[in-house]
Amino acid sequence: MIQNLNKHERESLHEALAKSGQKITPQREIVYTVLLAQRDHPTVDEVYHRALETMPGLSLATVYNCLETFVGCGLVRQVNHERESTRYCPNLAPHAHFRDESTGRVHDIELPKEILDQLTKILPANFETETIEISFQGRTKSSTQN
Amino acid sequence: MIQNLNKHERESLHEALAKSGQKITPQREIVYTVLLAQRDHPTVDEVYHRALETMPGLSLATVYNCLETFVGCGLVRQVNHERESTRYCPNLAPHAHFRDESTGRVHDIELPKEILDQLTKILPANFETETIEISFQGRTKSSTQN
DNA sequence: ATTGAGATTTTGAATCATTCTAAACGGCTA
DNA sequence: TAGCCGTTTAGAATGATTCAAAATCTCAAT
Known part of the structure; x- marks a missing residue:
């Protein structure tokens, strides 16, 4: 139900990671894919559950890690509102x-x-x-x- | 070390509370005083410790309550940055x-x-x-x- | 292909701001 | 004086996020 990354999307991901000296992992690809698939500003938990369908066994901590990495290399923005869970947005x-x-x-x-x-x-x-x-x-x- | 509220400040406090049907309490006066005394966007904890000097025995929960009340009646604004502790600002x-x-x-x-x-x-x-x-x-x- | 160094993932525990709960308190009206 | 209701209090509970340590993986160099 979740499409794979297209060539362009995969490239941005790989470029961004490479540029900041980080590795490509299946977890990172899936988390990024989930973000692009449904641009509704999901929380970490929402990303986690969506990603689980493609990769059962993925851990919540990894989702935190991946998202933090993406924010760090400018691929994704955090969206905070009041004290609610942080949400993530791939709109650059x-x-x-x-x-x-x-x-x-x-x-x-x-x-x-x-x-x-x-x-x-x-x-x-x-x-x-x-x-x-x-x-x-x-x-x-x-x-x-x- | 913490000045009392001046006439105008006390009035805004009393008015704002009255308008939303809430009571004036020593705790609320002190918390509001602390906010006005040092406009450096303190966290709840900072407000708490400053207020303790005037009213030992004040509880942290009360500071949370007071600040929530003030935000509710428009006397004070919340300032959120990323996931840090919420800060409070009496600049309207x-x-x-x-x-x-x-x-x-x-x-x-x-x-x-x-x-x-x-x-x-x-x-x-x-x-x-x-x-x-x-x-x-x-x-x-x-x-x-x- | 193999290896090794270093990055990444995993699980579960720990943290920390905030909220909740229940009991005590306070002030005001009848 | 009694009672009502909002407020305060202490401490427990919650919930998102971070941390720690061990296991695993990636990639560049061999």
Whole structure:
């Protein structure tokens, strides 16, 4: 039920790992595949259970390890909301997150470059940014349940 | 070492509590006082230890309760960064947070209203925002260690 | 193909912030 | 003075995440 990585996806994975001097393992491929297969910002536990179907015996700690590795080499972003479990997102384009309080779901919101630029401008001169996180919290009015 | 609340501060506290039908207690006054006394985004534990000096015997659970109450009635904002302990901030003006990775300190960054406006505009029509959180992560280059 | 060094995975225990529970307390109204 | 209800307290419980140690795997060099 989970497709394999396509050539391009496999390449990004291998490149990213290689670039930061890490090895390719079946576990890492599967965890990455799970992330790409369903871009719904899963928690570690969700990734774990999805991956188990392909690789029974995979351990939770490994999923933690893999995801940490991916974040470390820039393949994946962490999404934190309040004190909830950390979620993971393979969308590398600059974007914000909107958390729907009624469903708990997280949606990606495209982020125009100009806004990002403006944001970095409000910082005092000696502040050097590495990451910017923008998260909305609210509800979606019925209509299309995106 | 910790000043009492001034008239205006005490009023905001009493008003906010009254408005949401909650009682004024010595614990709440002290916790609020601690927050105002040193606006360095303390964790619950930091608030707890500071408050202990004024009220020995205060319990940690109470500090959790008080802070939750304040957040609930809009007196105080939570500041979350990654998976670290939640921090608390009595600055009610719209602002972003900058977390200095080398010191762990969190700085308030004034947020121009126009940027906030622009941000709400990038949301799909049926998304209703309640809160927006913007957090920067990076380092401050020496000079004045603000 | 084989080997060895070093990275990775695994299991289960440990950590730590936060939440929960139940009992004691406090203040206000009848 | 009694009772009600919100608050505080201490300590236990929870739950996500991290850690430790041993087993296993990957990859470059042979």
